[in-house]
Amino acid sequence: MTYKKFLVVASKLDKAGVNITTNLSQFPAENFKFYLVDKEIIHEENLNIEKINQFDFIIFASKHKSEKKEKTLSVHAPGNWRVAELGGKNRQVCKTSALFEKFIFEKLNETAKKFDLKDYKITLECTHHGPLINKPCIFIEIGATEEEWRNKKAGFVVAKTISDTIKEFKENPYHEIAVGIGGPHYCPNFNKIQLNSNIAISHIIPQYSLPINDDMIMQAVEGTEEEIDFVLIDWKGLGNSERRQEVIDVLDRNHISYRKTSDINKNPENEDE
Numbered sequence: 001m002t003y004k005k006f007l008v009v010a011s012k013l014d015k016a017g018v019n020i021t022t023n024l025s026q027f028p029a030e031n032f033k034f035y036l037v038d039k040e041i042i043h044e045e046n047l048n049i050e051k052i053n054q055f056d057f058i059i060f061a062s063k064h065k066s067e068k069k070e071k072t073l074s075v076h077a078p079g080n081w082r083v084a085e086l087g088g089k090n091r092q093v094c095k096t097s098a099l100f101e102k103f104i105f106e107k108l109n110e111t112a113k114k115f116d117l118k119d120y121k122i123t124l125e126c127t128h129h130g131p132l133i134n135k136p137c138i139f140i141e142i143g144a145t146e147e148e149w150r151n152k153k154a155g156f157v158v159a160k161t162i163s164d165t166i167k168e169f170k171e172n173p174y175h176e177i178a179v180g181i182g183g184p185h186y187c188p189n190f191n192k193i194q195l196n197s198n199i200a201i202s203h204i205i206p207q208y209s210l211p212i213n214d215d216m217i218m219q220a221v222e223g224t225e226e227e228i229d230f231v232l233i234d235w236k237g238l239g240n241s242e243r244r245q246e247v248i249d250v251l252d253r254n255h256i257s258y259r260k261t262s263d264i265n266k267n268p269e270n271e272d273e
Contacts, residue, residue: 011039
């Protein structure tokens, strides 16, 4: 699929979102527009859906909070595998693009390195929180305290990443498309694969959202714009043999093939570039 019109959405209440969009205004382009929302963007009732529906792809720029307060730049798809505690609807996920998510994640790593943004961990997150919209979308976030949300360099790196991704993104038919299952919230094994392999990952179902069921896996498959080649399983990150068997049973029942993260070659080809 080709995305021509992009909308970057942020909340006026969100210091990281304002930081990112302020920096992004120095990269004007015809194919993306800004939309600053008065309230929190994780609740779809705060969004002008009619406006959103005029665009092909939505990029939500926001803050990230965490208990550990680690400095992070993160990317993830929105949606809820179980109960919707932070916007969206129970057991429903948004559409996303594995190819776009891979491209922006690679670009975020490259840009942070190029501009020497030190001490920030660059990571995928599993699919979580709202809003629930009908357009393909992703979140890109700065974490995890007010100091980072306001950090001009972090805002610049994320803004340049968004701008360059929108300008340069092209669908790569040679990538293999996968959904991820297992592991912790910040997906260390999926990070390596997204960055250092031919595989593009869309939605990720973490260990804490298990046990899995047919509906969850179909939400992930149908919530991916591209056709899925296989499910990628963080085998050790499923917890125990019972959980592993449940995952295999669901995949077999739905005729979905799978591979383990441990079987994927994660050697970085471009580490020294």
